[in-house]
Amino acid sequence: MQNEDQVSSLETMRHSASHVMAEAVQSLFPDAKFGIGPSTDDGFYYDFELPRSLTPDDLGIIEKKMKESIKAKAAFTREEISKEEALKLFETQPYKIELINELEDETISIYKHGSFIDLCRGPHMETTKGIRAFKLLSIAGAYWRGDENRPMLQRIYGTAFESKDDLNEYLKKLEEIEARDHRRLIKQLDLISFHEEAGAGLAYWHPKGGRMRVLIEDYWRKLHYEGGYDIIFTPHIGRAHLWETSGHLDFYKDGMYSPMDIDGQDYYIKPMNCPFHIMIYKTKLRSYRELPLRWAELGTVYRYERSGTLHGLLRVRGFTQDDAHIVCTPEQTEDEILRVLDFSLNMLRGFGFEKFNVELSVRDPKTPDKYAGSDTMWQQAEGSLVRALEARDLPYERMEGEAVFYGPKIDVKIKDALGRSWQCSTIQFDFNLPDRFDMSYIAEDGKEHRPYMVHRALLGSLERFFGVLVEHYAGAFPVWLAPVQVVLIPIADRHVEHASQIADELKKDDIRVEVDGSNERMNHKIREAQMSKIPYMVIIGDAEVEDNTLSVRLRSGENLKDQTLETFKERLKSAVASRGTLL
RNA sequence: GCCCACAUAGCUCAGUGGUAGAGCACGUUCUUGGUAAGAACGGGGUCGCCAGUUCAAUCCUGGCUGUGGGCUCCA
Numbered sequence: 001m002q003n004e005d006q007v008s009s010l011e012t013m014r015h016s017a018s019h020v021m022a023e024a025v026q027s028l029f030p031d032a033k034f035g036i037g038p039s040t041d042d043g044f045y046y047d048f049e050l051p052r053s054l055t056p057d058d059l060g061i062i063e064k065k066m067k068e069s070i071k072a073k074a075a076f077t078r079e080e081i082s083k084e085e086a087l088k089l090f091e092t093q094p095y096k097i098e099l100i101n102e103l104e105d106e107t108i109s110i111y112k113h114g115s116f117i118d119l120c121r122g123p124h125m126e127t128t129k130g131i132r133a134f135k136l137l138s139i140a141g142a143y144w145r146g147d148e149n150r151p152m153l154q155r156i157y158g159t160a161f162e163s164k165d166d167l168n169e170y171l172k173k174l175e176e177i178e179a180r181d182h183r184r185l186i187k188q189l190d191l192i193s194f195h196e197e198a199g200a201g202l203a204y205w206h207p208k209g210g211r212m213r214v215l216i217e218d219y220w221r222k223l224h225y226e227g228g229y230d231i232i233f234t235p236h237i238g239r240a241h242l243w244e245t246s247g248h249l250d251f252y253k254d255g256m257y258s259p260m261d262i263d264g265q266d267y268y269i270k271p272m273n274c275p276f277h278i279m280i281y282k283t284k285l286r287s288y289r290e291l292p293l294r295w296a297e298l299g300t301v302y303r304y305e306r307s308g309t310l311h312g313l314l315r316v317r318g319f320t321q322d323d324a325h326i327v328c329t330p331e332q333t334e335d336e337i338l339r340v341l342d343f344s345l346n347m348l349r350g351f352g353f354e355k356f357n358v359e360l361s362v363r364d365p366k367t368p369d370k371y372a373g374s375d376t377m378w379q380q381a382e383g384s385l386v387r388a389l390e391a392r393d394l395p396y397e398r399m400e401g402e403a404v405f406y407g408p409k410i411d412v413k414i415k416d417a418l419g420r421s422w423q424c425s426t427i428q429f430d431f432n433l434p435d436r437f438d439m440s441y442i443a444e445d446g447k448e449h450r451p452y453m454v455h456r457a458l459l460g461s462l463e464r465f466f467g468v469l470v471e472h473y474a475g476a477f478p479v480w481l482a483p484v485q486v487v488l489i490p491i492a493d494r495h496v497e498h499a500s501q502i503a504d505e506l507k508k509d510d511i512r513v514e515v516d517g518s519n520e521r522m523n524h525k526i527r528e529a530q531m532s533k534i535p536y537m538v539i540i541g542d543a544e545v546e547d548n549t550l551s552v553r554l555r556s557g558e559n560l561k562d563q564t565l566e567t568f569k570e571r572l573k574s575a576v577a578s579r580g581t582l583l
Numbered sequence: 584g585c586c587c588a589c590a591u592a593g594c595u596c597a598g599u600g601g602u603a604g605a606g607c608a609c610g611u612u613c614u615u616g617g618u619a620a621g622a623a624c625g626g627g628g629u630c631g632c633c634a635g636u637u638c639a640a641u642c643c644u645g646g647c648u649g650u651g652g653g654c655u656c657c658a
Contacts, residue, residue, distance in 0.1 A: 045653095053587060140653030141586025148655055152586050155653070183651095187594080196590095196631070196649040255657090301658090306584050307649090309656060321658065423658070460658040492615040519614085520621085527619040541617060553618055 010162065014039035016076060016113075016125045017066075017134050017160040018046045023116035024065035025050075025156070028058070034118070035095045035144055035153050042170070043159025047142055049095075054154050059136045062156070070131050074114040076124035080107045090119060095144060133167040134160035177418060182470040183312040189475050189532060191483075192313065192466070201310040201317030203463050208483035211512070213462060215481055217298060219350065220322055220459070227343050229294040229324060234276035236300065240266040245436055246275040251405075255303045273299035274430070274455060277325045278437045286441040291451065292328035292336055298462070299323045313467030314422075320462045326454040329443070330380060333452050337427065338388040341410065344425045344458045345392075348414055350579055351469065352478060355415035358394050360385055362408045364401030372406045373431025381429040381452075382408050406432035416472040424460035424468065429453075476533040476555060479575040479583065486513040486572070487534045489525045491541035493517075499540040502550070502565065509569055526553065535583050536572070554583045 018037035025032055025048055035047030081089065083100060086108040090096035096119050100108060111120040113128055125131070135158060142155040161167040178184075186192040191209030194202065205213055224231060240259060243249045248256065252271060259266035270276065277295050286293075300320045309315055328336050345356065362382055363371055371378065385408055389396050396410070403409060407429030413421040430453045433439070440448040459465035469477070479485055486506060488499040496517045506513045516525045522539065529537045537553040544551055550568050552560040563571075575582055 056588080138652055139587065142654045143585075146654065148585065152654075154586075157653080194649090200649065303657085306656075308584065308586095308654080310650090315657075319658070323658095426658070457658065464658055489618090491617060494615080521614090521616050522618070523616080524620055525618095530619055537618080539618065543617085551618080557618085559618065 010160075011039045012123055012125055013131055013162070014044040014160045015123075016128065017131050017158060018044040019076075019111065019113060019116060019118055019120070019124065020066050020069050020128055020131060021062060021136070021156060021158060022046050022048075022118060023069055023114055024062045026116060027065060028061065033095060034093055036099070037118070043137070043157060045142075045155050045157045047144070047153040047155045049151065049153050054139045054156070056139070059139065059156070063134075063136050066131075066134070066136075069114060070128045072114065073127045073129040075127045076111055076113045078122055078124075079110050079112065081110060082106060083108055086110065086119065089117070131160055132162050133164045134158055135167060135171070173418075177420075180418070180471045180474045181312075182314075182467040185470050185475040186313070186467075189470075191470070199317075200307060201305060201315070203313060203316055203318070209466070211483040212477070212481055213466065216351075216459075216462065216466070220298070220347070223343070223347055223350070224296050224324075227294075227339075229296045232277065232280060232295050232297050234273060234280070234297060234299065235270075237267045237269050238275065240268060242275050242279075243268050246278075246433060247436055248272065248275070255305075257302060257304055269302045270299075271301050271303045273297055273301065273321065273323045274325060274433055275437070277323075278433060278439060281327060281439060282437065286327075286451075288329055288441050288443045288449075291441060292326055292332050294324060294326050296322070296324035313463045313470075316461075316463050319464065321457050322459045322462065322465075323455070323457050326456065327439070327441075327451045328454070329441070329449070330377075330452055333381065333429075333454070334384040334387060336454060337384045337410075338391055340427050340454065340456050341388045341392060341394075344412060344427070344456070347458050348412070348425065351465075352472065352579065352581065353414040353416070356394075357413040357415065357421050358389060358396035359399050359402070359411045359413070360389065360396050360408070361399045361402035361404075361411065363403050366401075370405060371403070371431075372435070373429075377429075377431050377452075378408065381431075385410050385427075385429075404428065406430050414468065416468060417474070418471075420471075422464070422468045424465055425456070425458045426460070427454060427456045430455055473581075476535075476581075478579060478581050479535050479572065480577075480579050482512070482533075482535050484512050484514050484532065484534050485576075486511060486536040486538060487525075487529045487532075488513060488515045488538045488540060489522055489529070490515070490517065491522050491539065495540045495542075495545060498545045499538075502538070502540065505565055506569070506572075509573070511569070511572055530555065535575070536568075538568075556583060558583075 015038065018039065022034060022037055029050050031051060033049035037046030038044065083106050086100050087097060090100065099119060108119065109121060111118055111122055111124055137157045137159060140155045140157065141152045143152050144150040159170060161170060186209065189208065190206050191212065192206060193204045195204065221231060240249065248271065256271050257269050259268050280295070281293070298320050300318065302318045305315060305317050326336050326340065363378055389410065409426055409428035411423055412425035413423050415421050434450050434453050439451055441451050443449045488503055490496045490499040496515065499515045503513045503515050518525065526537055533555060535555045539551040539553065550563040550565060552563050552568060554560070
């Protein structure tokens with residue numbers, strides 16, 4: 001762990017490294033136009049406009065020049081000049097000019113080292129020699145100021161560390177992340193595939209992935225029924241009329257696919273489930289006595305995502321949300337929010353996630369008229385979200401202006417085994433749809449009232465959640481989720497029959513078991529099972545047949561000799577019941 | 584969508600302006616072996632798709648599709 005000083009000195013070093021990189025780029029391309037070059041959490045980058053595209057080979061050349069500059073031990077010197085002088089100094093640098101013009105101060109600081117001068121707040125290291133260990137990592141395109149209407153610059157990413165060892169450790173971590181990449185693992189483990197000829201961003205669940213999905217869904221359903229939800233099913237398409245009423249055709253059209261014509265009517269594939277749930281709500285007059293209603297659906301939706309944003313299972317075009325809508329009276333919101341929050345964290349913990357980042361997204365106080373719903377509603381909703389978070393002592397980040405126009409929300413991001421954060425759960429108030437669909441209930445006073453509606457998804461989308469699960473466990477799933485829990489490995493053909501009998505016994509207890517009857521050596525079968533990350537390997541040879549025992553090898557490499565079928569079953573059952581990683 | 588790169592056997596990847604190779608996987612045979620790869624033989628590719636240049640294109644050019652790294656956006 002680094003303390004703050006170290007972090008800030010690391011930041012300084014990385015920032016200095018970005019200057020040194022810019023210097024190298026300038027020497028290669030004297031006409032280069034410079035964007036910005038900050039440090040980041042993991043390193044640094046600098047954006048350039050160059051006369052030609054960079055190639056990976058350029059990185060090596062730039063690195064070499066950087067090394068020379070570091071060796072030269074050039075001092076970083078700070079100077080303060082007037083805005084006017086700055087505009088003159090950077091007159092050939094349009095991006096710098098833009099930045100200078102936006103600065104409020106009349107005095108502007110610049111940093112020099114060697115022949116390179118940059119507009120910069122600093123601070124920097126004393127000399128270039130302070131950059132201990134660095135590496136350039138990649139070239140990417142990046143819009144100037146992140147705005148796709150502005151020019152695209154070439155960005156070089158790099159990283160720098162206090163020591164060669166730290167750098168190597170970081171590079172090793174990158175390798176670890178690559179080895180866990182769900183896109184690689186879902187292929188290796190035969191779980192899910194994508195197909196060029198069938199369309200981008202559409203996942204195909206193979207038998208093993210399908211088995212896991214059923215396990216996930218079954219657990220989900222069990223918890224939902226226990227948690228006071230009802231489960232509903234709705235269609236995949238709906239008439240344009242529905243989407244006009246919901247407002248999706250106004251504010252979400254970009255995310256929707258073109259309509260199809262059915263008997264002269266436009267129908268759209270659903271990008272969200274909410275309007276369908278509301279249809280069910282409106283099938284009869286509702287009494288306050290029925291509320292709260294909690295309706296959940298594993299609802300498959302299709303959304304247009306720009307081709308460049310698709311990313312394995314984490315960003316797809318068709319996915320199944322574990323959606324639910326809670327319709328309640330204003331008085332019930334507080335209890336309901338707390339209940340959803342508990343429910344959500346409980347479910348995520350059930351899948352082995354312990355750490356979360358919570359964000360509370362609220363209105364931008366500067367533009368209150370941008371939002372649906374009254375002030376009172378927003379205050380009440382926000383209050384119930386805050387009180388729920390506080391009641392559970394959950395640290396959260398307040399995100400002003402991050403709320404969607406129809407209501408405030410809580411987003412829960414789960415942290416995986418590598419400390420990376422993934423957005424899954426979301427709990428959102430909706431002040432828009434109840435109005436648009438004229439939802440109502442009859443209250444104690446005998447009059448019609450408008451209910452509150454809360455959307456929530458806990459796993460988010462099954463596809464994304466599955467991808468996160470794969471990365472979290474690096475494919476070595478807990479026993480309860482493993483598509484194959486036990487592989488029986490007969491040493492020779494004469495042991496296959498006995499192995500099959502054991503398999504049948506295990507199957508009686510719903511244990512997912514396979515017999516590897518292939519014509520391979522035991523060692524080979526073990527290797528195969530290890531690579532498939534199957535939790536238990538049971539070796540069946542002469543000794544086991546003779547004493548009717550089991551020789552169990554755990555995925556961890558540990559061996560358990562002379563197990564009886566019963567003790568092995570007990571072990572499995574308790575591993576499944578724990579939902580944990582113990583074997 | 585935009586910038587850059589990539590696309591060769593089921594998978595991982597070599598390779599060449601004169602229509603292709605390895606390892607693993609798969610099939611057959613031999614082998615029946617105690618805790619991470621036994622051996623031999625064999626089948627398998629219009630080199631992503633469509634055009635163009637060329638006597639000749641898997642290789643060069645363009646378009647399309649898909650994938651990767653980013654930007655932007657989101658479950």
